[in-house]
Structure formats: C-alpha cells, structure tokens
Amino acid sequence: MKKQEIIFGIHAVEALLQNSPERVIELWLLQGRDDERLAPLVAAAQAVGIKSQRSARKVLDEKADSSQHQGVVARVKAAKVLTENDLDSLMVKLESQQKKPFLLILDGVTDPHNLGACLRNADAAGVHGVIVPKDNSVGLTSVVSKVACGAAEVVPLFQVTNLARTMRYIQEKGVWIVGTAGEADSNVYQADLKDALAIAMGAEGKGLRRLTRESCDSLISIPMAGTVSSLNVSVATGICLFEAVRQRLG
Ligand SMILES: C[S@@+](CC[C@H](N)C(=O)[O-])C[C@H]1O[C@@H](n2cnc3c(N)ncnc32)[C@H](O)[C@@H]1O
Numbered sequence: 001m002k003k004q005e006i007i008f009g010i011h012a013v014e015a016l017l018q019n020s021p022e023r024v025i026e027l028w029l030l031q032g033r034d035d036e037r038l039a040p041l042v043a044a045a046q047a048v049g050i051k052s053q054r055s056a057r058k059v060l061d062e063k064a065d066s067s068q069h070q071g072v073v074a075r076v077k078a079a080k081v082l083t084e085n086d087l088d089s090l091m092v093k094l095e096s097q098q099k100k101p102f103l104l105i106l107d108g109v110t111d112p113h114n115l116g117a118c119l120r121n122a123d124a125a126g127v128h129g130v131i132v133p134k135d136n137s138v139g140l141t142s143v144v145s146k147v148a149c150g151a152a153e154v155v156p157l158f159q160v161t162n163l164a165r166t167m168r169y170i171q172e173k174g175v176w177i178v179g180t181a182g183e184a185d186s187n188v189y190q191a192d193l194k195d196a197l198a199i200a201m202g203a204e205g206k207g208l209r210r211l212t213r214e215s216c217d218s219l220i221s222i223p224m225a226g227t228v229s230s231l232n233v234s235v236a237t238g239i240c241l242f243e244a245v246r247q248r249l250g
Helices: 012-018 038-047 057-064 084-096 110-123 141-150 164-173 210-215 233-249
Strands: 005-008 022-028 052-055 072-077 101-105 129-133 158-159 176-180 199-202 219-222
Touching: 005 012, 005 038, 005 141, 012 038, 012 141, 022 057, 022 210, 038 129, 052 057, 052 158, 057 072, 072 219, 084 129, 084 158, 084 164, 101 110, 101 164, 101 233, 110 129, 110 141, 110 233, 129 233, 164 176, 164 199, 176 210, 176 233, 199 210, 199 233
Parallel strands: 022 052, 101 129, 101 199, 129 158, 176 199, 176 219
Antiparallel strands: 005 072, 022 072
C-alpha cells in the first residue's frame, strides 16, 4: 500500500487543505507566480499552519510527473482506502439522518481522466459515495485528483472486493440499482430515480460485466440520435446523475 502520494492542481490542493490538511507533508508553489489564482491557496495553507516552498517550473514538473500542475504540487500522506466496512458505516449514517442513499457504481473504469470526471460529476450531483471493484479499476491517482478538481478529496470512494456481493448488500438496505446500457429498452427519462438509488455505469470498452448487469434491478439507456453507438462513461454518468437530481428536487 502506498504511504505517500502527490496531489497537484489548484482545485485539488485547495480541497485537500480545506478537508484534510493533516495529510500535507510538503507544499511547493511555482516561483514568481504570485498571481490572484494562487492567493486563496496561499491563505488556506497559512491558515492551517502549512509552509510552502517556492520552486522552479522544472522542479514542479518533476515532482508532479506532469506539466499540468498549475503551479501547485503537494506531497501528502496517502488517503485511507475505504472498503465494505466504511460503506456499511455510511449506510448506517444515512439511515440515522433519514437521508435516501444516492450512490454511483463504476464497474471497472480504468482511465484516470474518466474516474476524475465521474467523481467531479458525483460531487456536483450530491452523490453520497462511489463504489468501484478493487481489481481492474483505477484507484485514486494524482491524475484522478487533478481531473476531479477537488472532488476526489471529498467524495468517498469505496473499493470493494466483490462488487456483486456489495450490490446485494445495498439492495438489502433498500437501494434500487439502475444499470445503464445503450441497448436497454426503457430510457433514463422514463425511469423513476426518486428513491434510495444507485446508478451503475460500465467500463470504457466492455460496458457492464454480465454479473453486474444481472445484479441490477433495472436497466436504462440514454437515447442516442446520431451515428455513434455510445457516450463516454463520464458524460453518460453526468446525464444519469443529473436526471436523478432533477427528479429528486421536484
Ligand atoms: C463507452 S460506454 C461502453 C460501451 C460498451 N461497448 C457497451 O456496449 O456498453 C461506457 C459506459 O457508459 C454508459 N453509456 C454510454 N452510452 C450510453 C447510453 N447511450 N445509454 C446508457 N449508458 C450509456 C454505460 O454505463 C456504458 O457501460
């Protein structure tokens, strides 16, 4: 298990300083970049007693292993990996708060850009947690954090050993699981997404695995008007989550 990791990008590091400043070991800012975009971050670091170091762009590029750091790189203690037990605690907490669970299942998303974008959508939609299988999925990497724009630091990501078993567990807790597949007969706008809900999305190439699909309570499609056969998983996630948000607000 990783002990330390690198987080970079203004929004990701800002979220880190706001939500778990105790994880920060070192913080580097680009030398000579004292512009307005970095000012809130410098203030947030100072407010929690974290000293930053000024470094040249080449140094930040090397630390981040990327040039996409926007002048901000942090070395941090690795986040605790959340598992089935943590999901159980979340379900108990939601029940005690009389909140209807709103969950997202990603069945084997492997591209960090897609996971980052899905976490960003999940945060914006008010999802309580994202569930992924531990194997054959990308975990929380620095690219995921950067693309998620701060959402990776706040949306709980549960990495479970057996996805089908976890799906049964949340169903027993009263959650209705809606799977997504282009060929499903009923569409997202016809589905009732108001109650305790998990939306299951498939992997980039293969879609939902057979067992995952069979474990869903219903399947929905997003109507497609053109010639392409499917949407990018993060785009499809955004559409389904925000249709659920629309129904749950109404
Ligand atoms: C790139 S697609 C996978 C395509 C794959 N060949 C398939 O047949 O499912 C990745 C995921 O995005 C979601 N998705 C993409 N387009 C969709 C659509 N039109 N309707 C429902 N879900 C869709 C599904 O969850 C799908 O598994």
